[in-house]
Amino acid sequence: MGERKVLNKYYPPDFDPAKLPKGKRARDEQMKVRMMLPMSVRCNTCGNFMYKGTKFNTRMENVETENYLGIKVFRFYWRCTGCAAEFTIKTDPKNSDYSMEHGATRNYEPWREKEVVAAQTVQQREEEERGNAMKALENRTLDSKREMDIVQALDEQRSLNARHEQVTADQALAALKRTADGHESTELDPDDEEAIKRMLAQQGGFGVSWAWDSTVEQIVID
Structure with a gap:
């Protein structure tokens, strides 16, 4: 199994790496990349939905005519899982995202x-x-x-x-009991009283004078 996987290579004693020819790579050469679909799309040919995170074997190439502030733009070629129609997606460095080019439609x-x-x-x-x-x-x-x-x-x-x-639980239960018995005092809290005064003063263009009783509140409008 070790030889089949080519884990080890034999280098002869007279091996000279300087004599090896340098490989030339074409500028428009495509690279095979396995990656996940960065967005949910729908194929324009068969209407098949492909969801974000689905793994594909894609081909990647550099878009020579496009760049953003010196950042390269790459194009990926995908194939629909339903009809094998090809669609392309490009990187969008301006928005830190991907943009659909043709062959499919990005879901909303x-x-x-x-x-x-x-x-x-x-x-x-x-x-x-x-x-x-x-x-x-x-x-x-x-x-x-x-x-x-x-x-x-x-x-x-x-x-x-x-x-x-x-407010403790006992105080809340006592207040509910007084309300049920009809003995709850109608006297307002000073903060609530002041808030009501401000509210009525803002709503009306006239003076408002208050006469408070221990059991009932009366509003006297001047």
């Missing part, structure tokens, strides 16, 4: 569409801000406001969670 991938839209939005914003200081200042102001709103919402959520953590 919603997450990929979101990434493309996000990249286009960033590129459009950079083009708008290029040479326009006012637009750049406006975008930065909107970003700062958005960040402040997010931080404020997180602080409010943390405060609410902290208040909920202080």
Whole structure:
């Protein structure tokens, strides 16, 4: 078995590697590569679906006429598992992805569409801000406001969670029992009272005065 697998080779004592002719490789020579399908595709000839991760014996070649910032673009030749029709896929170094060339159709991938839209939005914003200081200042102001709103919402959520953590199971059961018996007090928490005041003050253009009782709340509108 060792000789069949050619694990060892015999070199005679008078062997001179300088006398060996140098092999020449054609520029457009194709290389056989075994790789997985990088995307889910459908054959345009027979309609067969081939899914991402399926292993194929492919032929790879360098696309001499294309490159991206000096990075080579490679083309892979595949064959459909249903009808043996050939289709090709190229590398896309610009987007760190692969692109379908011909012979098949790439399946729709919603997450990929979101990434493309996000990249286009960033590129459009950079083009708008290029040479326009006012637009750049406006975008930065909107970003700062958005960040402040997010931080404020997180602080409010943390405060609410902290208040909920202080309530024990016995207190929650006692509150439910009082509610069922009809003896639950209608007095609001000071924080909730202040929040309601601010909400009503923002909704109405008139003054609001409050008269709170131990058992019932009354709103008196001036």
